[in-house]
Amino acid sequence: MAAVPRYEQLEGPKNDGGLxxxxxxxxxxxxxxxxxxxxxxxxxxxxxxxxxxxxTLHDRTYNLTSGGKMVTPHNMSKKVYRGFMFLxxxxxxxxxxxxxxxxxxxxxxxxxxxxxxxxxxxxxxMLTAWWLPAFTGQNGTAPRVVxxxxxxxxxxxxxxxxPGYFLRSVGIxxxxxxxxxxxxxxxxxxxxxxxxxxxxxxxxGAWDFAVQDPDGDLGGGLxxxxxxxMGFSQGGYAAASAFGLEPKIxxxxxxxxxxxxxxxxxxxxxxxxxxxxxxxxxxGAYPLANAIAGVDLNLVPPGLALSRPEITNKRSxxxxxxxxxxxxxxxxxxxxLSILKANPKKYEIFEQYIVEEECVxxxxxxxxxxxxxxxxxxxxxFWAHAFDxxxxxxxxxxxxxxxxxxxxxxxxxxxxxxxxxx
Numbered sequence: 558m559a560a561v562p563r564y565e566q567l568e569g570p571k572n573d574g575g576l577x578x579x580x581x582x583x584x585x586x587x588x589x590x591x592x593x594x595x596x597x598x599x600x601x602x603x604x605x606x607x608x609x610x611x612x613t614l615h616d617r618t619y620n621l622t623s624g625g626k627m628v629t630p631h632n633m634s635k636k637v638y639r640g641f642m643f644l645x646x647x648x649x650x651x652x653x654x655x656x657x658x659x660x661x662x663x664x665x666x667x668x669x670x671x672x673x674x675x676x677x678x679x680x681x682x683m684l685t686a687w688w689l690p691a692f693t694g695q696n697g698t699a700p701r702v703v704x705x706x707x708x709x710x711x712x713x714x715x716x717x718x719x720p721g722y723f724l725r726s727v728g729i730x731x732x733x734x735x736x737x738x739x740x741x742x743x744x745x746x747x748x749x750x751x752x753x754x755x756x757x758x759x760x761x762g763a764w765d766f767a768v769q770d771p772d773g774d775l776g777g778g779l780x781x782x783x784x785x786x787m788g789f790s791q792g793g794y795a796a797a798s799a800f801g802l803e804p805k806i807x808x809x810x811x812x813x814x815x816x817x818x819x820x821x822x823x824x825x826x827x828x829x830x831x832x833x834x835x836x837x838x839x840x841g842a843y844p845l846a847n848a849i850a851g852v853d854l855n856l857v858p859p860g861l862a863l864s865r866p867e868i869t870n871k872r873s874x875x876x877x878x879x880x881x882x883x884x885x886x887x888x889x890x891x892x893x894l895s896i897l898k899a900n901p902k903k904y905e906i907f908e909q910y911i912v913e914e915e916c917v918x919x920x921x922x923x924x925x926x927x928x929x930x931x932x933x934x935x936x937x938x939f940w941a942h943a944f945d946x947x948x949x950x951x952x953x954x955x956x957x958x959x960x961x962x963x964x965x966x967x968x969x970x971x972x973x974x975x976x977x978x979x
Contacts, residue, residue: 786799798861
């Protein structure tokens with residue numbers, strides 16, 4: 558019988574106790590190294606995800622079409638169009654029904670115009686806007702307000718459409734702007750959300766168009782003191798900066814307005830990972846967001862623009878916000894108010910419309926639908942003051958009355974919320 562061959566046990570290279578050793582964490586220094594690598598990797602991934610999400614443009618056709626049809630003021634009905642952002646459950650059927658009816662049955666026009674030219678290499682972009690004249694039919698003589706939308710939306714969003722409807726009902730015409738790279742406005746070479754880099758130039762271009770009406774689309778030019786600006790969220794940031802850069806703008810209503818893009822990034826990140834981690838990730842993500850976009854996102858922040866020494870005339874400002882807003886934290890509204898109060902010779906804070914409300918599940922740019930009557934009245938009184946209009950229209954019995962959410966914090970909106978006639 559043949560002998561069974563003996564095989565020597567083959568051994569691989571002996572582990573030297575490095576990071577890959579299974580007993581690594583039995584050694585304190587090695588364990589710290591392992592954890593450091595893991596933390597660094599998570600921090601890098603988290604920072605990149607937060608940064609890219611902050612500057613990546615949403616689908617630019619969002620809210621522009623529905624069922625293959627172009628959404629316009631003429632067909633903007635609940636049957637056709639369900640794409641409103643931040644609507645929550647607090648909008649009453651009566652408010653939406655009157656909004657749809659008046660919007661669809663009133664004149665409108667899609668207009669195009671250029672942005673202003675920037676001084677830091679920003680492109681001149683061709684912009685689009687809805688021209689929506691006042692319901693009272695004043696043939697181009699009604700005061701005008703340029704309204705700019707927020708992050709990831711466009712001129713069809715409820716946050717600008719419904720305030721525009723309120724203004725039209727009290728005799729003020731509106732120009733609802735699409736910022737560059739949003740809606741049907743021109744794509745630029747910097748195809749990112751750019752915040753303080755260029756959007757203020759878009760608001761200024763829209764304001765120039767509303768004042769000059771170069772092609773007669775609006776019924777004729779209007780004196781600068783009869784044309785104001787209004788902005789929501791990122792659109793408020795742009796409107797605030799534009800207001801500071803152009804001393805001839807009559808007045809500004811700033812709703813849910815951030816003043817610091819870094820704080821905006823932090824707020825968005827906080828919703829996902831919590832406070833401390835959000836702060837840590839923002840530390841790395843903010844410079845990365847600037848690098849991804851290739852521009853300075855905070856080139857012309859509201860604080861800088863509003864504090865310019867060149868401004869010598871005093872103008873009216875309104876600030877509105879929700880204390881429970883988790884997208885633009887209320888601390889940013891407090892910072893905006895501090896900037897305005899630090900310049901008392903430049904600004905009169907005529908209105909502070911501050912509420913504390915929930916429109917489940919939304920907390921952002923929807924206070925106009927939470928209690929529409931008081932919001933419309935505050936809006937009207939502010940612009941009547943700014944444009945030297947008759948204030949009586951603001952409390953006219955001919956204005957439609959809407960249900961509103963009760964109590965102050967309405968945590969059970971929708972079918973369970975308490976309605977009260979105003």
